[in-house]
Amino acid sequence: MSRGTVSRYVNGERYVSAAARESIEAAIVKVGYVPNTAARNLVMQRSQAVGFIVHEPHALFVEDPNIGEILLGANTALSEADHQMVVLIVDSERDTDRVARYLSGGFVDGVIIVSARANDPISRVVERLAVPAAYVGHPPGASTASFVIIDNSGAARAITERLIGTGRQRIGMIAAALDRDSGADRLAGFTAALGDRFDERLVEAVPLYSYSAGRDGMQALLERAPDIDGVFAASDAVAAGALEALRAAGRRVPDDVGVVGFDDSAWAKRTLPALSTVRQPAAGLGRQAALLVLDQIRGVSAPNEMLLDSAIVWRDSA
Amino acid sequence: MSRGTVSRYVNGERYVSAAARESIEAAIVKVGYVPNTAARNLVMQRSQAVGFIVHEPHALFVEDPNIGEILLGANTALSEADHQMVVLIVDSERDTDRVARYLSGGFVDGVIIVSARANDPISRVVERLAVPAAYVGHPPGASTASFVIIDNSGAARAITERLIGTGRQRIGMIAAALDRDSGADRLAGFTAALGDRFDERLVEAVPLYSYSAGRDGMQALLERAPDIDGVFAASDAVAAGALEALRAAGRRVPDDVGVVGFDDSAWAKRTLPALSTVRQPAAGLGRQAALLVLDQIRGVSAPNEMLLDSAIVWRDSA
Structure with missing residues (x-):
């Protein structure tokens, strides 16, 4: 034969x-x-694998339910296209160098990136190697890579307007992660909604979208502005932390202070009272990013930017 | 030259x-x-990569903080040894087949497995290919693979005895995931602690270590045994759900009912009141599993079984 x-x-x-x-x-x-698939792929110049790079601060990776949803959404889309998703965690400088080597080593045909920051070395490597790539959120700097996003600014503006509509007079914000555009855009939407009534002393900037940052941020706002009666927390985890600080200070929610979050993650339904928040389509973000990468791998023309819808979910916290 | x-x-x-x-x-x-690393590795018969297989029900992957800690612990140990960790998610039948192909394709030198169940097809593939492997938890069936574990039964017995020591008379358990040994062992420890006082009507079995399973399990126990005054929940997420059900039923914790959990995950510090629980060394489990795989890859003799310490952390819920 x-x-x-x-x-x-x-x-x-x-x-x-x-x-x-x-x-x-x-x-x-x-x-x-x-x-031997590795040998066959080498000849075919394909691995049938797509990397998913998670570059989150330690605490967030462990407690942010959005990351899990985004991962599972991307995994489902890649699985349907018979591609293996391999998750690569960047948790240290050493990881950054090694992941960059891995990407250049022919182990993956494309890559999905979440939580990129300005001057992210991984993003520079992806750009230099011209690996098919899609970002969840804006790509850093002058990158022209594809991305999937929600309208953070518009959604933040809409939920702040809704909070204003409940009659609150002194509305503040716990603004998180201002070094990423999701964080900066949510602050911009808040500012736009308040217009002339915006008071910068009612904004507390915290480093991370985390529970403890929310608790600390709320304590700072309460000290600076004891008359505060409404708070937009930049994420549900931040809002959950803020609820703890309000409870400790003897303020009732929503009676004394109305609180709104962002994400509609597992947190939102578990706090007491349950959070009024913005629903992010986390699984959809992962899925669409995967489809953008697959199109690039196949040489199919694909949109450079995809905007997914978000929605306000009104519960009991405001 | x-x-x-x-x-x-x-x-x-x-x-x-x-x-x-x-x-x-x-x-x-x-x-x-x-x-070209892929080409070089093919010649060397090594990939310098280790797979980490996560095989969890959808909801748990998103909300269980232990998985994140185990992943990061393993990633740190592999990173120190200059190996790339690649996380492979098994979320469907299709994933199972594709991950099995990936493992046999020469892309990884070894594999870490969490949450294996009896007759797990991935475990059968790992066994057949004789890939260096370590499990977090007992390997399934008759497997002789290496594993890292805590003494689930002993820890469950110790925290139940502590709960008995607070003077509770009618102590029940929300027993989760009895198809895995962590679940079965925690029930065995609870049973041993109660001895003659064990009453099977005070045990409610629920499928998953999840918040909603805990809430449903507590409701069932309250209906069946309204005089219940102590509960051992098989995980902190289960305990958090139980607290919600107790609150909805107008029972005060710890005054009317004492509740203890298991894990000491991020949940434990966030519930109201904060949970008395068992601290699991989640990052340590990941780290030790990674070291066992690395030893096998290098042909170094390694222990077949490692038992890590757990500890009781007593807070306000009992």
Whole structure:
């Protein structure tokens, strides 16, 4: 039998006769052949794998339910296209260098990136190697890479307006992660909603979208502005922390202070009272980013930017 | 210059003279050489990558802080040994088949597995291929693979005894995930602690270590045994759900009912009141599993089983 026939069989192509198929299968059983996918991919110049780079501060990776939803959304889309998603965690300088080497080593055909920051070395490597890539959120700096996003500014403006509509007079914000555009955009939306009534002393900037940052931020606001009666927290975890600080200070929610969050993550339904918040389509963000990367791998023309819808979910905290 | 000298240089070996090194580096700059790691690894029969297989029900992956801690612990240990951790998510049948193919394709040198269940097809593939492997928790069935574990039964017994010591008379358990040994062992420890006082009507079995399972389980216990005054919840998330059900039923914690959990995850410090629980060394479990795999990859003799310590952390819920 010719090498060509065996090769067509092994690669799952057509044009292999039933007789040839039977003899090949008998031979495979006899010699115990196992296809070496790494070797085959090397010849094909493809790995059928897509990297998913998670670059989050330690505490957030552990407690942010959005990351899990984004991961699972991307995994489902890649799985349907028979691609293996490999999650690469960047948690230290050493990780950054090694992940960059991994990306340049031919192990993945494309990459999804969440939480990129300005001057992210991983993003520079992706750009230099011209690996098919899509970001969840804006890509850093002058990058022209594809991305999937929600309208953080518009959604923040809408929920702040809704909070204003409940009659609150002194509305503040716990603004988180201002070094990322999700954080900066949410502050911009808040500022726009308040217009002339905006008072910068009612904004407390905290480093992370985390529970403890929310608790600390709320304490600072209460000290500076004891008459505060409304708070937009930049994420649900931040809002949950703020609720703890308000409770400790003897303020009732929503009676004394109305609180709204952002994400509609698992947190939102678990706080007491349950949070009024913005629903982010976390699984959808992961799914669309995966589809953008797959299109690039296949050489199909794909949109450079996708905007997904968010929605206000009004519960009991305001 | 000989091919051997260049090869020794590229592979970072010794015995390359300073003069040879300089000429090679000049030549590399001139031709723009980039090492193809996939090709080199194919020849070396190594990928310098270790898979980390997460096989969790959807909701748990998103909300269980332990998974994140285990992942980060393993990532740190592998990173220190200059190995790339690649996380592979199994969320569907399709994923199972594809991950099995990926493992047999030479992309990883070893694998860490969490949450394996009896007859897990991934575990069967790992066994058949004889990939270096370590489990967090007991490996399934008759597997002789290495594993890292805590004494679930002993820890459950100790915290139940502590709860008995607070004077509770009618102590129940919300037992979760009895199809895994962590779940079955925690129930065994609870049963042992109560001895003659064990009453099977005070045990409610729920499928998952989740918040909603805890809430539903507590409701069922309250209906069946309104005089219940103590509860051991099989995890902190389960305990948090139980607190919600108790609150809805107008029971005060710890005054009317004492509640204890298991994990000491981020949940434990956030519930009201904060949970008395068992501290699991989640990052340590990931780290030790990674070290066991690395030893196997290097052909170093390694223990087959490692038992890590847990501890009782007593707060306000009992």
